[in-house]
Amino acid sequence: MKTAGSSATRLARQLLVPAIVLLAWEGISRAGWVSPIILPAPSQVLVRWIDYARPLAPYDPAEGSRLRWIFSGELPHDALASLIRVAGGFAVGLVLALPLGLLMGAKPMVYELMNPLVQIVRPIPPIAFIPLAILWFGLGNPPAFFLISLGAFFPILMNTIAGVRNVDAIYVRAARNLGASEWTLFWRVMVPAAMPYILAGVRIGFGVAFIVVIVAEMIAVNSGLGYRILEAREYFWSDKVIAGMISIGLAGLGIDVGMNRLNAWLLRWHRGVEG
Amino acid sequence: MAAALAGGAPAIQVRGVRKVFSGSEGEVLALDGIDLDVEPGELVCLLGPSGCGKSTLLNAIAGFSPPTSGSIVANGRAVTAPGPDRAMVFQEYALFPWMTVEKNVAFGLEMAKVPARERRERVDALLAMLNLREFRDRFPKDLSGGMRQRVAIARVLAIDSPMLLMDEPFGALDALTRRNLQDELLRIWAKLRKTIVFVTHGIEESIYLADRVVVMTYRPGTVKRIVPVTLPRPRDPAAPEFNALKREISQMVMEEQARHAQAEVGGATAD
Ligand SMILES: Nc1ncnc2c1ncn2[C@@H]1O[C@H](COP(=O)(O)OP(=O)(O)O)[C@@H](O)[C@H]1O
Ligand SMILES: [Mg+2]
Numbered sequence: 001m002k003t004a005g006s007s008a009t010r011l012a013r014q015l016l017v018p019a020i021v022l023l024a025w026e027g028i029s030r031a032g033w034v035s036p037i038i039l040p041a042p043s044q045v046l047v048r049w050i051d052y053a054r055p056l057a058p059y060d061p062a063e064g065s066r067l068r069w070i071f072s073g074e075l076p077h078d079a080l081a082s083l084i085r086v087a088g089g090f091a092v093g094l095v096l097a098l099p100l101g102l103l104m105g106a107k108p109m110v111y112e113l114m115n116p117l118v119q120i121v122r123p124i125p126p127i128a129f130i131p132l133a134i135l136w137f138g139l140g141n142p143p144a145f146f147l148i149s150l151g152a153f154f155p156i157l158m159n160t161i162a163g164v165r166n167v168d169a170i171y172v173r174a175a176r177n178l179g180a181s182e183w184t185l186f187w188r189v190m191v192p193a194a195m196p197y198i199l200a201g202v203r204i205g206f207g208v209a210f211i212v213v214i215v216a217e218m219i220a221v222n223s224g225l226g227y228r229i230l231e232a233r234e235y236f237w238s239d240k241v242i243a244g245m246i247s248i249g250l251a252g253l254g255i256d257v258g259m260n261r262l263n264a265w266l267l268r269w270h271r272g273v274e275g
Numbered sequence: 276m277a278a279a280l281a282g283g284a285p286a287i288q289v290r291g292v293r294k295v296f297s298g299s300e301g302e303v304l305a306l307d308g309i310d311l312d313v314e315p316g317e318l319v320c321l322l323g324p325s326g327c328g329k330s331t332l333l334n335a336i337a338g339f340s341p342p343t344s345g346s347i348v349a350n351g352r353a354v355t356a357p358g359p360d361r362a363m364v365f366q367e368y369a370l371f372p373w374m375t376v377e378k379n380v381a382f383g384l385e386m387a388k389v390p391a392r393e394r395r396e397r398v399d400a401l402l403a404m405l406n407l408r409e410f411r412d413r414f415p416k417d418l419s420g421g422m423r424q425r426v427a428i429a430r431v432l433a434i435d436s437p438m439l440l441m442d443e444p445f446g447a448l449d450a451l452t453r454r455n456l457q458d459e460l461l462r463i464w465a466k467l468r469k470t471i472v473f474v475t476h477g478i479e480e481s482i483y484l485a486d487r488v489v490v491m492t493y494r495p496g497t498v499k500r501i502v503p504v505t506l507p508r509p510r511d512p513a514a515p516e517f518n519a520l521k522r523e524i525s526q527m528v529m530e531e532q533a534r535h536a537q538a539e540v541g542g543a544t545a546d
Contacts, residue, residue, distance in 0.1 A: 173339055174369040178383035178434060179359035188382075192373040269373045269414040 040239040049075075049243035074228070075247055082224040083251065085141065086213040089148025090206055096149070097156035097205070098198075104157075105164025105194070106186060118157065126151040126212050130219055144216040151212035152205035159201025163194030196270055203259050210252055225251070284351060286438060286470040287313040287336060292345035294331050305331045306342070307495035315437070318464055318471045320481035320488045322524070324532060328496025329474040333442050336472065337363050350437060359383060362431035366443040368423040370415040376426050377402070377411040383434035401429040405459070421452035425459075432463070438470040445480070457483055461508060478524050482517060483510050490527050493535040499527060 005013070022042050028034060029041035036044065053075040059066065071080075104111045104118075126147050133143035167190050175189045191198075217226030229244035294306040305328045313319050321329045334340045336347055338357040347354040349361055357363075362383075370379050380401055384394045402408045405425045415423055424444055431439060445453040461484065464471060475481050481488045488502045502524060506516055 170365060170367055170369045171371060173357070174363070174365065174371070175382075176339075176357040177337065177359070177361070177363045178430070179386035180382075181386075184386065189371065192371070195373070269416065271372070271416045 045242045048239040089145045090152045090209045093149040093152030097153045101157045101160025105161040143220045148209045151208040155204035156201040159197045163197025167193040285312040286315040288348040292342040295343045304495040316468045320485035321474045322481045323491030327491045327493040359434045362436035364441040364444045380429045441473045
């Protein structure tokens with residue numbers, strides 16, 4: 001569908017509905033129709049969000065650089081804790097899923113051996129592993145890392161297997177014809193040919209890992225964005241709950257944009273991907 | 276002329292080749308009793324309607340899919356596996372889409388562990404030869420069909436195989452691009468004197484290119500006739516001799532198609 005108008009009017013059109021929703025929300029809250037604990041006004045959320053994000057103490061050069069001071073607030077701390085957790089867990093999941101997926105995709109023997117187990121464990125949502133994870137690893141970071149890795153593991157594994165298995169036979173023929181050994185055939189042909197699938201799996205895996213990190217923080221850990229919004233609920237700080245949710249959304253958006261960029265660059269050779 | 280140069284053993288020797296595919300709908304006898312010699316430096320076209328087994332024969336020579344019985348000797352060795360002594364050009368180009376033009380052309384040289392400097396020189400020369408120099412950093416998706424097939428040809432020329440196997444390489448191209456590439460192929464062939472087996476279902480294309488046209492039958496695929504083409508090159512498709520040959524070969528192909536149509540009808544009533 002084509003929409004007419006300059007970029008300014010287009011921007012105005014795109015902002016219209018969010019603005020109406022925000023205004024209505026503000027109006028409803030200010031009119032006192034609902035308790036601020038149920039639904040705080042957006043302006044109140046914004047104030048709380050700034051409070052959450054800004055440094056707690058005034059700048060003191062003795063404490064370190066200005067940059068460090070800017071990021072000394074509660075929100076940067078929480079965000080960093082969550083991001084380190086999700087990145088670490090994701091990395092573990094990736095490092096385990098990738099070689100196994102490549103192997104299962106390339107060797108029917110390995111596939112037959114491993115596939116039944118994979119099919120049994122895969123449909124269990126990673127969240128359902130929480131009780132077991134706590135029994136195995138106690139509270140704190142270890143169960144969180146375990147759950148996040150698990151969440152990232154299966155999407156990457158499944159897509160890697162599918163990617164390798166779906167490599168067009170014509171590339172394999174061409175490579176063999178040009179004298180490629182089995183080893184080069186695998187690394188220089190199968191893996192790059194499977195890359196669109198693998199990267200799609202990486203993206204889904206990161207999405208799942210991001211969901212799992214929030215849940216894990218609500219249950220097993222006492223830091224991070226997930227922990228913070230649950231803590232805020234204990235005090236009935238619904239403005240902070242929403243401020244935390246918005247922060248989580250922004251982090252998710254940032255990750256998605258970054259992933260998109262990486263994808264577009266890695267697949268710049270691929271049809272349908274514009275560099 | 277090419278045959279006279281040879282003197283020794285043929286470049287390709289196909290003896291009693293038979294190929295049966297067994298699938299869900301029973302068995303298909305794709306090739307039966309194929310005997311064919313191709314002399315070193317000769318350009319031979321395999322001609323026949325779609326489904327007559329041209330690709331099957333070429334794939335057997337390339338070593339992708341061994342015959343059910345019979346033997347194939349190429350470059351003095353029995354064919355058991357694919358290898359760079361029988362370079363293949365596919366109709367679908369089969370370029371590696373994740374590699375630039377330059378990397379695609381260099382691939383076979385890398386496999387042969389040619390040192391980087393020499394590799395670069397040879398790639399440069401080939402890119403120049405096929406007018407691809409300004410496209411060296413492009414990915415295949417950004418090239419036209421004709422350009423892609425040029426890259427595919429450069430890629431197999433890079434490994435300097437004595438033999439090129441080409442499976443309807445220009446089949447997907449428009450008429451003008453096809454003629455350009457045919458001329459280019461003849462120019463390269465005249466210069467490098469490689470043995471070429473060229474599969475086509477185009478009668479005119481086969482007469483334009485070949486020293487000999489191998490006309491095949493349909494189901495089973497056998498050699499119906501081998502027609503030598505002695506017209507001097509460059510050949511003129513409008514010349515009377517060219518047209519006489521075209522009529523003669525058309526006749527054979529039409530006979531084959533009629534026989535096949537009848538067999539289909541007969542098969543259908545028998546079922
Ligand atoms: N892998 C295969 N399995 C079963 N039948 C096949 C296979 N490949 C080719 N055939 C059959 O063998 C015959 C010859 O095919 P092909 O060599 O591709 O013909 P051409 O290249 O002349 O069009 C066809 O009837 C085709 O259906
Ligand atoms: Mg074919």
